Amino acid sequence: MESNQNENKLYILFFLVLSVILLFLSSQMSWLRNYISYVYTNTSHDQVVNGRQVKNYFTLFSEIIEIKNENEKLRDENSTLKSQLDTISFLIEENTQLKKSERFLAKKSKYSEVNMFMGEGLEIGYIDLGSDNGVKKGGVVQYGQYYVGFIDSLDRSSGTVKLPYNRSSFIQVSVIKPTNIEGLNTDQLKRLVSEKTKSKAVAIGKGDWVSVENISTDKGVADGDFVITNDPKIGSYLVLGRIKDLDRDPASSSITSSIEISVNYYDLNRYIIEIQ
Amino acid sequence: MSEVIITIFGIFLMPILSPFFYGFLGINVTALFSLLVLRYSHNLWVYITIFILSLLNDVTFHLLFGSTFISIYVSYIFDIIIKRVIPNETRTLDLIFTTISFFLFYVSLEIFMNLSSGSGFRAFENFQELASSLLYSFIMSSVLLLISMFRTYFSGGTGHKIIKL
Known part of the structure; x- marks a missing residue:
């Protein structure tokens, strides 16, 4: 049991030392980086893109709700503007009628x-x-x-x-x-x-x-x-x-x-x- | 979970899953997997698997070689130390300490990232990066806690059963 623990500590130490060595030799290890990059980067990139697509799919629902809310807001605004336009048209029509009727009114009154x-x-x-x-x-x-x-x-x-x-x-x-x-x-x-x-x-x-x-x-x-x-x-x-x-x-x-x-x-x- | 399964899963599936989750949630699954494995298993193959995965992570994020591995061990060492200080931890404490462990991972990774890009020895460039790292740490620790709960339930442990039979 104790020997196992010692082995584990040794592994940890070994990989840590290896990591530190790699860290310092990183600039000289471009061949390894190129090799891994050649094998893995395309896959990695594709997977990141896939993940983003799934994320976009999920965010689509929130966007749909947002669009729906915006649509309702615009419809309300449109109705308000329409009613305002109707009121204005009505007032213009009324005003025109009143102006026309001015000719009819008795001048002494x-x-x-x-x-x-x-x-x-x-x-x-x-x-x-x-x-x-x-x-x-x-x-x-x-x-x-x-x-x-x-x-x-x-x-x-x-x-x-x-x-x-x-x-x-x-x-x-x-x-x-x-x-x-x-x-x-x-x-x-x-x-x-x-x-x-x-x-x-x-x-x-x-x-x-x-x-x-x-x-x-x-x-x-x-x-x-x-x-x-x-x-x-x-x-x-x-x-x-x-x-x-x-x-x-x-x-x-x-x-x-x-x-x-x-x-x-x-x-x-x-x-x-x-x-x- | 035997070491063989860990190795097969780690070497063949993690390189595909890790970038996918990075794109999907922005979290680093390599660190999650590593801390999970290191908590329950210690074997040469496990270390080799984590080392290979960390090298892939270094290449993906254009980091200096060994950066991810050292960052993982920073979080792992914190995890060990805190467990020695507070051994009978609750799930809430576990969640908090695991979040801190992952946050330390992110801090360390950011430092290496800045070193590799020549920005000097510093962690986060702005508050937004810090906050997002904390959020990712929290998501990862939550997932880790859930996995731990499932693991204890399916392996028949008595401590953290989800459904008590």
Whole structure:
């Protein structure tokens, strides 16, 4: 046992001494290095490459997760940018419409832009201007030459707008022949109404639709005719919509119809309001 | 593990495995294998195997001949000394001391590497090298500990059984 241990120590000593000798003679032993290199280096290099490939394979999973996260982030960013772009396009469109409608507005009156948000249903809208801003009760909210509603109640910084769909909304209207009304000003529209009126009628809100009642039977009112406000409480001629689904009851003394309202309240937020 | 198996494995398989693991994890399997073998076996063939492997390592890393062998013995001597100071070591202590052994191997190897490249007598060039050496030492000692545990389990030892029957 002891002789074995002594042998082991001898081996250790021998190889250590050999290593130290090799260390000092390393520069003279280039032939040995070249020989080993010739035999082994190619294998060694190939194996290092193989090991790296396996390592890359494992790191691929983490990279896939990273790419996935980055993709999700980019998609989020893209959605945000898209929605921002939509908002900007919408604002530009709205602004263009408002600019176009400037021509239509009466020069003696003062107007202001107002934001209106819909309540539940189509009967009431809320505006962000109040009496402090010069808005008065009964004032008309319009979108260019289109009628939106009138101020029903008001406080200092906000108000509610009664829309044509409101069940307590009754508006005297004129039904006129379909014609090009784009770019007309107030006077031109007034002249058009006096020239082309087929019949007078009343637009009554029904909650989710608007009916036109008391249309004369013999005036040739047809689907697609324009419905223009002609009411002293509104004070100006504004487009409400077009006749749709005429109900011709032979037994009735007048015709009833529904109106296709021109303004989509859910798509628009900015309107014009007359102020004092 | 008989000496014949060690020799066959060492001379025929280690030269292929060692560079592969160097590429894969960056660790030096030659040192791992050498310390593992030296802990349990002492035979002329074992020394010859380790010596041949260390020469291959020297050629691979462009070191002076004998550098790897001396580095392996530095770590082995530390391993022996620490076992004499603290003989009843736990697995945690074993892990720590083996990590230090391998770290000393890396320190020694780095010194020889700098000597062979003419950079003078110094170990690590920056903190990153030191930290990576410590990490490699830890990985190697963990692997060594696992191998030891498997070895004691399969050879029927009572001290370090993974599953106690």
